[in-house]
Amino acid sequence: MAKYGYGVDIGGTMVKMGLFTTEGELLEKWSIPTNIEDEGVNVIPDIAASINANIEKHTLDKKDIIGIGMGVPGIVEKGGFITCVNLGWKDHPAITRMRERTGLNVRCENDANLAALGEVWQGAGKGKKDVVMITLGTGVGGGIVLDGKLRSGFHGSAGELGHIPVNPRETRLCNCGNRGCLEFYASANGNVRLAKDVLNETDMDTPLRSIEHLDSKILWDLAIEGDPVAVDISEKFCNYLGLGLAMIANIIDPEMILIGGGVSRTGEPLRAKIEKYYRGYAFKPVKHIDIAIATLGNDAGIYGCVKYLLDE
Amino acid sequence: MAKYGYGVDIGGTMVKMGLFTTEGELLEKWSIPTNIEDEGVNVIPDIAASINANIEKHTLDKKDIIGIGMGVPGIVEKGGFITCVNLGWKDHPAITRMRERTGLNVRCENDANLAALGEVWQGAGKGKKDVVMITLGTGVGGGIVLDGKLRSGFHGSAGELGHIPVNPRETRLCNCGNRGCLEFYASANGNVRLAKDVLNETDMDTPLRSIEHLDSKILWDLAIEGDPVAVDISEKFCNYLGLGLAMIANIIDPEMILIGGGVSRTGEPLRAKIEKYYRGYAFKPVKHIDIAIATLGNDAGIYGCVKYLLDE
Numbered sequence: 001m002a003k004y005g006y007g008v009d010i011g012g013t014m015v016k017m018g019l020f021t022t023e024g025e026l027l028e029k030w031s032i033p034t035n036i037e038d039e040g041v042n043v044i045p046d047i048a049a050s051i052n053a054n055i056e057k058h059t060l061d062k063k064d065i066i067g068i069g070m071g072v073p074g075i076v077e078k079g080g081f082i083t084c085v086n087l088g089w090k091d092h093p094a095i096t097r098m099r100e101r102t103g104l105n106v107r108c109e110n111d112a113n114l115a116a117l118g119e120v121w122q123g124a125g126k127g128k129k130d131v132v133m134i135t136l137g138t139g140v141g142g143g144i145v146l147d148g149k150l151r152s153g154f155h156g157s158a159g160e161l162g163h164i165p166v167n168p169r170e171t172r173l174c175n176c177g178n179r180g181c182l183e184f185y186a187s188a189n190g191n192v193r194l195a196k197d198v199l200n201e202t203d204m205d206t207p208l209r210s211i212e213h214l215d216s217k218i219l220w221d222l223a224i225e226g227d228p229v230a231v232d233i234s235e236k237f238c239n240y241l242g243l244g245l246a247m248i249a250n251i252i253d254p255e256m257i258l259i260g261g262g263v264s265r266t267g268e269p270l271r272a273k274i275e276k277y278y279r280g281y282a283f284k285p286v287k288h289i290d291i292a293i294a295t296l297g298n299d300a301g302i303y304g305c306v307k308y309l310l311d312e
Numbered sequence: 313m314a315k316y317g318y319g320v321d322i323g324g325t326m327v328k329m330g331l332f333t334t335e336g337e338l339l340e341k342w343s344i345p346t347n348i349e350d351e352g353v354n355v356i357p358d359i360a361a362s363i364n365a366n367i368e369k370h371t372l373d374k375k376d377i378i379g380i381g382m383g384v385p386g387i388v389e390k391g392g393f394i395t396c397v398n399l400g401w402k403d404h405p406a407i408t409r410m411r412e413r414t415g416l417n418v419r420c421e422n423d424a425n426l427a428a429l430g431e432v433w434q435g436a437g438k439g440k441k442d443v444v445m446i447t448l449g450t451g452v453g454g455g456i457v458l459d460g461k462l463r464s465g466f467h468g469s470a471g472e473l474g475h476i477p478v479n480p481r482e483t484r485l486c487n488c489g490n491r492g493c494l495e496f497y498a499s500a501n502g503n504v505r506l507a508k509d510v511l512n513e514t515d516m517d518t519p520l521r522s523i524e525h526l527d528s529k530i531l532w533d534l535a536i537e538g539d540p541v542a543v544d545i546s547e548k549f550c551n552y553l554g555l556g557l558a559m560i561a562n563i564i565d566p567e568m569i570l571i572g573g574g575v576s577r578t579g580e581p582l583r584a585k586i587e588k589y590y591r592g593y594a595f596k597p598v599k600h601i602d603i604a605i606a607t608l609g610n611d612a613g614i615y616g617c618v619k620y621l622l623d624e
Contacts, residue, residue, distance in 0.1 A: 130466045146458065152565075154441075154567040155598060156565070157565045159565075160595055160597075165559060168593075243477060247559050250477075251473065251564065253467055283469065285387060285468070
């Protein structure tokens with residue numbers, strides 16, 4: 001019975017890593033920079049060297065290690081080839097390369113999917129079996145855990161909650177090529193876009209007009225202080241999220257919804273406002289399910305990596 | 313190893329029944345009327361008597377029968393209590409009652425969920441593992457099969473696709489108490505509602521104005537003949553469906569989408585038009601999945617009942 005597992009969350013700037021017990025205890029965590037030069041050809045060798053050094057430092061026996069779980073900001077297709085624009089990877093055989101360099105079992109999944117699995121294992125969803133997590137960051141991602149297992153989807157794209165169409169009347173294009181995606185309004189960038197839309201539509205005075213670089217935190221701080229324009233923006237933001245989450249819940253009927261990602265640091269004011277709109281759109285059987293803020297923060301992904309190895 | 317199974321699809325007017333081999337062959341099918349008097353207290357005794365008579369007729373050994381699968385037009389809650397407005401049932405212990413009267417194993421699920429499972433077992437989804445089926449009838453229902461198994465949901469309401477919010481700007485109420493549900497536009501009744509909306513908005517001449525009782529078939533017949541107003545109605549109808557199906561596919565990433573129910577008898581003109589809108593709204597990885605018309609018709613439910621017994 002393996003006793004340890006490595007979680008590796010590969011981001012465009014940093015790679016977060018953790019050594020866990022298979023019971024779910026995080027023993028050590030550290031980061032290394034992501035070297036995306038030369039189509040990201042060094043990313044896997046750098047990670048493998050770091051893990052091999054960690055194994056040596058703790059004089060671990062490889063037989064005691066269940067493997068390496070990796071989270072990537074992209075879709076892992078059948079066959080294990082991975083395309084991640086942020087890492088410079090195109091059909092990159094990352095899993096095979098990592099196996100070759102470590103001699104360990106390796107599994108790889110989308111980072112937001114693994115964050116959801118991590119929260120269900122040791123975070124805000126602990127003890128639950130049917131959980132949807134939405135991740136509000138630069139973009140909007142998500143993950144779906146059904147009957148305790150991650151739903152990857154037939155093409156590896158289940159839980160891509162940022163691209164649910166929530167506004168068929170939108171004329172501007174989302175990065176994905178469609179229009180009216182949830183991410184277009186409910187990401188950190190979307191929040192700023194909504195703010196600009198509202199500022200263009202109103203003549204009301206607001207401190208927002210004098211701020212050169214608007215961001216989601218400033219918008220929420222002012223909304224919490226009661227600035228009417230910022231409040232209006234926050235209502236629109238949460239309306240889209242409540243609508244999107246109601247669509248999801250009406251379809252898959254989960255036990256709980258979690259909200260994670262950088263924007264979720266706003267906490268209860270955000271949660272309560274999303275919940276208000278959600279309840280207005282949700283079908284009766286799912287109207288009163290728990291909606292909670294995720295608790296593992298940036299570590300959710302590395303937790304999920306190890307749980308994903310255990311679920312193999 | 314059991315050789316036979318009974319499928320029982322309980323509707324508000326008729327109960328459809330079938331005797332199947334566990335290989336999926338329908339050996340015999342028949343119907344009895346649904347007696348919904350006295351809060352539907354006779355529904356289960358009538359079905360049990362009919363099945364007991366069938367067992368006797370074929371001199372089957374109960375050891376050779378895997379059980380009775382039942383589909384009901386409602387949500388089967390944890391604990392097995394069933395509420396179906398159409399049958400007069402409120403927290404009805406139908407499963408226990410059926411067991412007592414037949415001595416057989418009994419399982420019960422929502423009828424649209426079982427129709428999806430039936431299509432995946434022996435119909436248009438045969439050989440597929442991840443399938444969403446939407447049922448366009450008096451209302452809009454649906455079922456979701458993931459990794460070959462039915463997704464019932466935490467509260468038994470997964471796949472209630474009729475109540476996905478597709479139009480946040482709607483002011484009129486759906487039967488469920490919310491606004492802008494897919495069923496409000498994409499059921500047979502919704503089709504007529506859309507027609508009336510379009511007729512009120514246009515002065516164009518159309519044979520539709522002289523028809524006293526519009527129904528979905530008349531609307532589609534005229535659309536196929538090329539009447540511009542009927543075409544406009546059919547476009548709006550399929551736009552809502554394409555949007556709703558794209559939401560579903562973006563979230564759960566299925567292999568295939570099936571369209572069933574009475575309205576689906578229109579066949580290819582309906583399918584192709586839904587597909588057109590779907591492709592406009594769907595996220596890239598699921599944009600080109602198969603969308604097909606279901607093939608088992610009214611028998612899908614009884615097939616699904618028996619597969620549900622096999623999956624226990």
